[in-house]
Structure formats: structure tokens, C-alpha cells
Amino acid sequence: MTLLHAAWLQNSALPCLALWADNWQVATPIELDRLEAPPLHPLALSEPELSNWLQQQKLLPAGTQHLELQLSLPTRSNGLPLMAGELLPKQLEWWPWRVSALVLPAPLAATWLSKLPLTGGGNNCLSDELLWWSHLQRWVLSLIARGRWLPAVHTNRSGLASGRWEPLLNHESDRRRLEDLASRMPAAIHCANAPEIAELACMRPSAPRLQLAEIIAVLLDSQLRSDQATYFNEIETPKLDPLLAAWQSSLHCSAADLELVEGDCQRLASATAHWRETVAGRMAPARAVLELQVPAEGSELWQLHFGLQAEANPSLRQPAAAVWAAGAGKLQLGDINVADPAELLLEGLGRALVAFEPLGRGLETATPEQMQLAPAEAFVLVRTATARLRDVGVGVVLPASLSGGLASRLGLAIKAELPSGATGFSLGEDLEWSWELMIGGVMISLKELERLQAKRSPLVQHKGAWLELRPGDLRNAEKFCALNPPLSLDDALRLSANEGESLQRLPVHQFQAGPRLQAVLEQYHQQKAPDPLPAPEGFSGQLRPYQERGLGWLAFLHRFNQGACLADDMGLGKTIQLLAFLQHLKAEKELRRPVLLVAPTSVLTNWKREANKFTPKLNLIEHYGPKRAATDAALSKSLKGIDLCLTSYALLQRDSNLLSNVDWQGVVIDEAQAIKNAASKQSQAARLLAKPSRQGRFRIALTGTPVENRVSELWALMDYLNPRVLGEEDFFKQRYKLPIERYGDTASLKDLKSRVKPFILRRLKTDKSIITDLPEKLELNEWVSLSPEQRRLYTKTVDASLEAIQRAPLGKKNGQVLALLTRLKQICNHPALALKEETVGEGFASRSAKLQRLEELLEELLEAGDRALLFTQFAEWGHLLQSHLQQRWQQEVPFLHGGSSKNARQAMVDRFQLDPRGPQLFLLSLKAGGVGLNLTRASHVFHIDRWWNPAVENQATDRAYRIGQQKKVLVHKFITTGSIEEKIDQMIKEKAKLAADIVGSGEEWLGGLEFTQLRNLVALEEN
């Protein structure tokens, strides 16, 4: 996949953003030792390719120019430039490469950057650098919105003065942001700024803070210039004196030179510099810091210590004594070097003096280190001056108990425990609890609070800590004492989940749970793996350890009447865990009414098979097909003595009235992403059925997709599981969806995740606790049925062919049997294959149940960023599937088949294995791709159709599962129930050895079958 990069050209006359792109391909390494001039980047897009590609992606900016650039890039010692996302080789060098780029001058760049997404990830053709750029531009917009700028006079390198809008980054938040973005700046942004003279020279960027500040200045300036400001007209301008008029016009026109004589230029420059000086200091790696310390024992005077603090890491500090001792040399702050530390400290203190006058008293000596403050002065510093000091770029460190924020406010310390008699506790239940008032980290009684308040001093000392009392504190505390409210388990869950929660307006500083409550809380918040439950009686099969934990978790939430979403990774056995849970209820005699399970049509067969296998004691019916119950009476009759009723999403919606009249004990939805669209009928029907208006109806959802990361889909899911958790949809949109999806707001995301976390259990194959439980290679049967079209075609073909075969002369019989079997296998894949259609039409997927299931599985693994090999024995099917999958996911799906040339095969294999952004799906024909290839990047293997000989399938599987594979490999085998495929599967399983002997590797033996044998083999069995 092509990836777009953006570099900054700061050396050009007009600073520009340069866009270039690379795309993995097989390239010939370049002999670096023999280079005389920078070589052409072998993986970069050429000029027309770049423009076309940007056009296609709707990213082509207007007004760009083409330019050939020279980029310093990390390079493998074998002579190929490294690509983003590639594993780092041991040997790395920096070499210059030539690429074609489109350059955007600053004003255009700003407009273009503003349109980029603010969140990364996804199937993105934008590199990380562009995410950095879009965040930077977002910040510039914020600076403009907050007016954080001053006009200035800027002298460029050739000595020409011009008006320029310059950012003011003196505020604490902006300084922190500068450090953040500078330290996280991908170095690739500066790869185009190599010195021009030395042709093979590479630039290694340094001092990112200064570089970043300059980029911000340029972007900001370009956006603040306007040609059409209303006031910028002929009538107004004459009222300005020549100096200001020249400055104003230089600030707005694009040709920005100041039209003034040199003396006036200088005068303007020094006046504007003076204007700026008292607000903002110069760019430096450190700033002055004032540290307030509480009075010594027996004294009432506070200490204020001076020092320097690193901008990049405010916890790195050195006292003034060290600054003076460093003399004219450099001062070391951690790994940061500060030049001229004394001047920096003095200058900062000069600005601090404006914000906090008492400081002057402490600066009467040549090398001051600290001073004393009277209590009133200390209070002024804490309450008001600190903010002002930080705004002029001076750091302030306050004692912990006064450092502001909620932690130093009056709040509660709570101890709680489950009542000793409680066993089957519920959420609303009251806990045994006690509380104390707490402020600044120390406990305080109401009496003590009254006594301190009576002192009428804003800063008071209590149990050794200095505290700031606020006027409302005593009143709030008295109110709370008078109320003495109860505390429910629900409250406890909330208080223990998030910091900064409050109870009756008092912040909760401490929450201490007793051992029994603690156990419940930990399990609820999934800080601890759920207690495992062994496979219940009547369950015929084994549960892996993590599956026992999953079962325990389902039972845990069931006990609290909370809906649960089991979102384990594909292949971990969600079906088995759910079946074990139902069997658990049955074994405990808790399963008294039927449970409704809703699944996509394509997996109903699979459910039936698995239920028969693992939980034979569960009575199961299908509410599906034309013969299903059509009236309340009929349905209730058919549900008599039934434990589990299966139905499809389509019927859930169509038979909504019918189904909602049944008193279900619980509802389970499989592939729960089906209800993600809250407005869809399907989703509404599922949620209606789950509404806990009826007592004790449990709700479970199963899905393999990372639901917790899909904000827009969470609401419908939680509304189904536990409607109270996320509230109404409108509220959810305003509070979470908009801030997170549009702006990537992490605070909202964190809050959202902590709210839904108790109800979602997701484990990955790669989890440490799981990986040891799994075999290296996990084989999964995917049972699928036939679509109506497939079914008709299948029966028709069998009927017609059997007749013909019966009549055929012996010599031709063999061939005809083979032809029949092949055709049936094709029908199981897709009618289009059997009918020799060559194009993929509309509704293509709906014609094949197998394809529908395949799509569902692929969707899940693509989402997880996994890669898969897809094997088929039919080249025609490969071609159809290739074009269908490419359309479906808008990404390239290579197809390696008998007709692929040797070079093409190698290229496909290399791309799949090596390209950092290579294709995720790889189609192979069983014969051409089954041997000799190394495709260990795949962690899934799909056998779309069955081959007679398991050895051939295994060989193909081994493409992915080989030495060098670090991931677990999941092997999916599709089996169409009742069809020839299931018969083959049975034969392979039952007589694996025998089959291998008889069958050999070909299909010849089939011709020798007796007619009845043949009929049994091919006839479609209704299950």
C-alpha cells in the first residue's frame, strides 16, 4: 500500500511542506560505496504517479508545484532505503535519496493540513508524520483562536526585515505542548533539510524545540495574513503614521518586506521586542522556578527557593546555588544541557517580579538562593500569583497539600464492606461503611475543622500539613454529617472505578474495600482474572483454562443480573464457553425457561453442530425456515421442554411480535456487531427483546471484533446489555461519540472505556495467559449451509447427473462421476462458479452461504490487523473471489495460481512477507501455492473447499505454520453441511488411514464406487 509522507523544507526561500510517497516493491539494491550523486529512491512514487494517487485519494492539494528533493533516510547497508514500519536491521546508515515531491507553500499547507484526520490507525494511507502535522496545525488553530500571538519584526538570514505574526508560547499549557510535540516529532519531518552543497551529506536533526518553534511561527504567520481584512483599506490606512502603516501592510501583504529606512526598521524592531519581552522569555531548555516550602517548626515564615527547571521535564530541577556554581559554563539538568544558566535564572526572576512583587525583597544580594515570605504573602502566592507566574513562563512548585487540584480539597475517606450476612447480593444493596473527612492528605474531624475555620487564616496547619481552607468547606462537611447517606454496592463500583468521583458533592480521596467487597470489585473491574468454573456436569468436552475463566465470568455477571459481552479473539471458543454456561445453568437447575440465541443465518448450522457435540443434554430447536411456528400457540407448543432456541437476525426482525411474546429466560446474540447500527430494525428488535422489563432475563452478546475500540458501535451494544451504563443515545453522542471520533479526545475515551470495561471480556490469542493454553496450530471447522439458490442447483445437478451416470457406458462413467463431484464442490463454493459466470455481479455474496461466512471471518481478522492465506482448488473461483474481495475491502488481494509467472509469484510472496504495509489477504490455488513457499506472516489459513487428501491440505497449511512462525496459526476448514463436503470430511476423519490408502492423492477411486454408495455420497441430506 502506498504511504504518504510530509517533510518540511525550511531552507527554501519560502518554507514549504513537501509531500512524497513510497510503495513497497521488489527493488535492486544500490551499491552505496560507488555512489557519486544521490540515487533515485527506488520505492518512491514518480511525479505523475504521485499526483494521480493523491487525486484518487482525494488528497491532492490545489496549487502545488513539483520538485525533486533530496532526502536523508535510514538505509539498509545492502543499499535500500528503509520504509516506515519495517523492522530495523542491525546495520543502519543514513544516505541521501532523490524523490519526486509536491510542495505546498505555508498558507496552502495550513489549509491542507486542517483537513486531515486527527486520529491515526485504521487502514490508513497517511503516515504517522501526517498525524503529527495535523496535530500541530490543530494547535496553531488553537493559538489563533486564543489570540496567542503578537505581531513582530522579523529579520531573515539575508538581513531583510519584514512584519511577521509570531506565536506567544508563554502559557504553561502551550509550553508543555511545545515540549510534547518536539520530543515526539518524527525525525523524518526534517529529512529534506540536508545542506545543499555537499551532495552526499546527510543531515541529522537536532534541537527539535527550536525547529518546531520556527515551523509554528511560519504556519501561524501564513494563516494570520489576510488580503481582505475589512479595516485594511484606503480610507483607514492614512490615519496611521508611516511607521505603523508600513508595518501593517508588511503584516498582511504576501510580499512582506518592510518599506522603511534602516533606522526606522531598527526602531520598530526594538520597540516590538521590548513589547514582547515582559510577556515571554526567549526559547530555552530551562526556566526559572520558585519552590515554596512550608515554615520550619516553630516559625511562621515560609521559604521560597529559586532554581531552574527543565522545560522538557519539570521534575528535573537544580537549586539556584547550583546555577551560580555553574558560573559561565553549562548546567546539567538530567540529560539536558543548559547554557548560560545564570542569565536564564536572572531573566526569569525579572519577569517573576512583575507577577509577584514581594520577590523583589529576595533579590537584594548578588547571588540570591532563597527568601522568606510572610504568611499573607505565601497565601497570595498560592491563590493568585502562581497562575500569573506560570503565564509569564516561570515555574512554581507548591507543597503537595497545597498544590491545587481536587486532591488538596476537603473530601472523604471511605471504608466499606459487604454485610456479613449477604450471599446473593445485588447491586442496589447497602454496604456496611464508615467515612472520615480528609483534606490535603490528612484526616480531619468536624470539630477540628471548626476550630481551624475559626482561626480565619486561609493557610492553616493541621497534623503537620499546611492546608488551604475554603469558605464553603465547613458548610459542606456539616451538611454531609447531617445527611449521613447510605452507600450501595452500585456506589462502590462507581467510586472504585474512577478517580475524582464524588459523593454528595464531596470528592472521594480514599476508598478502602474490605476483603469480601474487594474480591467482588476486582473481579467486576477485571483487575483480576475471573474465578474459573470447571466444565459443568453434562458438558461433553474439555474446557481450556481460559475458557473456564470465561465461564466463571459469565456466571459472575449473571449473578449480578448484568449483561455480558464475551469478545474473545476468533478461535478461542466463544461458542463453547456460551454452551458451557447454559449447561452450567441447567446443571444448577437454574435453567427453567428457554433461552433465545440469535445468530447470522450463516452460522446457525455451526451452532447446531457444536451444541449437539458439546451439550447433548440441552434441548434445542431452530426457529427458522418455512416450517417454523407461525402463531403464539404454535411457538409456545414447540418451545415446551426446550432449553435453547436458535433463530436468525432476519427472523428476529420479521417475527418480532411473535418472539417478544415468549417469556425467555435469556437472550444471546452471536456476532453482536450485527446490532451496531442503533437505528436499524434488527438492532431495535434485539434491544427490545433484551429490555430487562421482565424479571431476570439475562443478556449475553458474543463477538470477535474489538468492540471496546469502536465507539460508535458501543452504544447499541450497551443499550442491549445494560442500558443504564451509557444512558440515552443523544447524551452518548454529545458526551463520547463526538469528542472521541472527531477529535480523538483521550479523556473521554478513557472514561468511556472504564464504564464499559466491567461488561466486556476480550482475550487475544497473543495474551500471555492464553498463549500457553493453545496449541501451535488450531484447527477449526466452519460449518455452513447452502443458500436457496445453491440448494436448488445442487439437487437439480444431483438428480440429472445420477440418471446420466446410471445410463453411461462403463468407460465414461468414471469421468462423469468426477465431473459431478467437481461440480457439486463448485456449487458449495458459489453458484457463479458452477454456472461459469465470469464477473462478480450485485448481491454476489448473498448467493453463497459459504462466502457470507467467509466474509464475516475475514472482517474480524482484518479488523485485528491479522493476515491470512486463502486456498482453493478452483482457479476460476480464485479469480472471482479475488475481484469480489478487492471490491469488498478496497484493498489489493493477490492471487497466486498455476498461470502466474515465476517472477510474479516471487513478487507476490515477497510483498506478502516483506512489505510493511503489504496485503492482508493472499489467495492461492492449492496446487500452485501448496508447496515450497514460506508465508509465515499469515496467522490464519482458510481452506475454502475440501481436498480428498488431508496431506495436501496439511502441506498447504504448513506454508504459514513453519519454523519462523511466532504466532499461533488458526486453520479454518469450510464444510457445507449435508453436502459432499461433509461426506468427504467424515471419510477423512473416520478412516483417516484407510482413506489415505484408498484415496491416494487423486480422485480416481471415485469412479469405482457402487451406485448406491455414489448416491449416498452426493445426495443432499437435510439435517
Added chain:
Amino acid sequence: MTSGNNITTQLGKDGLGEQPWWVLEWMELINSYRYKKRLERAWIYAREGNVISIRFEGRRVQAEVQGTESEPYKVQLWLDVLTDEDWEFVLEALSQKARWACQLLAGIMPQDIERAFAASGRRLFPFKLEEIGSECSCPDKANPCKHISAVYYLMGDRFTEDPFVLFQLRGRSRKQLLQALAEKRKIILQNKQEIPGASINQAIENYVDAEKWWQYNSPLDPDLVVITPALDSSGLAEAGDLPLAEEPLYPQAKQIFLEHLREHSNQKAQAAMLLAMATNATP
């Protein structure tokens, strides 16, 4: 406008109380001049824009004033320059009190700066009008003539643009002064004991982490999620009045200019917020 009082109130729109102290001191100096009539004529001259230019060139103020002749008269003003020896005393005194260095470095003229100069027995500000040397190319024999006096009037404001011009007139530019102060500091600091742990290590420079060459995966700063305007804390509001001397012929110029900036600020802020709101959601 016959009394000195009237004249001075014309200078600052906000009244004298708003002026930096050195301007006040300067105006006081001028108002101590005995010939009020001449002073008034000078004021009118200044107000009508007859002072074409004022430049600080080295230790002298060079000005051009349009008189009755077609060619403007050339006016020069100067103060007594301190000797190197005097400066040595001043610097010694300045370096003894950190606050002075602090303020000078932060661009603030210390109110008690004269105390440092007292060490040399000299002053920064001229104490009497007679201490100001002046010359005018006009035929008027009286000194100060009205041309010179007109320049006096405008000088005060020019000090606000850069308070350090006073040092320049006394023989040291700001740069020279700060450099000399740094030298002094070095001598003082050399006597300080080095504190263990504050040693100077060689920086690891130009270190590039190849791992981070392309990488950036941070979420957007939560504070940038919603872009809002500032309440009263724009850079313009913080920086306050532009320290640029008023041109008498354009009495409203600075106000208009600042008003333009504020208007511009609002317009651009609105536009930026709209643009930020329109940003595409994640694809």
C-alpha cells in the same frame, strides 16, 4: 494651553499616571524650564508634526525639525558620557544586587537605578536641563530654541520604546551593559564553590533514534479537542500598550493600529474555530 500643566496632560491619552516613571521624570525636567512661552511654541511645533525624525545614533540623538526655511533644521542632543572608570563603579554596584540584573534582562528599567549610578557619583538621568547638550542649525541664538524643545517633548515617549537608549546616551548600549554585567557575574561566581552533582557533562548530540524516525502515535491533546476562544487572555491583552512613540501628526495612529489588531484577532479566531469544527472525523 498656556500653562505647563495643560501641555503635559496632552502627552498621554491616559494621563500621566499611566506613563512609565522615566517619562514622568523627563517631563518634569522639561517643565522645570523657565521660559514657558517658548515651551508652548515648542509644544505646538511638536504637536503639528514639525519634528520629522528622531534617531539615536551612537551616543547622540539626531533629529530633523521643519522650521520656517524649506530645509529642515538639524538638531543634536547629547548627555555627558560616563568615563570607563565611572562605568566600572556603576557595573560593580549593579552586579551586587541580583534584582537589577533581573529587571534589565527582562527589559524593565529598575526604578531605583539611580542608586547604582550614585556609586560613581554620576546619574543616569540628567538632573537639570543644563546637563543636556544640544545644538540646532537654526539661526536662533537661544538655547534651547523651540526646535530643540520640540524634540525634548517627543523624547520622553521615545524612551518608552526602549528604556535602554538612556544607557546608550551615557556611553553603553544595552548589549554592552549586559555583557559587562555577565563578566562581573563571572568573577563573583568564580568565587563560589562548585556543588557536587552539578558537573558538566558532554551532551550526546545529534543522536537519532531510528526507531522513532517515522513514528508518532500519540492521541490528540485533550485540550485541543474543542477549540475555544480566550477569555481576556489574548497575547494582545497581556502585552498591553505598544511602547511606540506617538507621531504628533497622527495622534490616533497607535489606537487605530491596536484596534485593527484586536479586530483582526477576533476575525481570525472566529475563522479558526469554524475551521476546527469542520475537521473531518476519522475515516
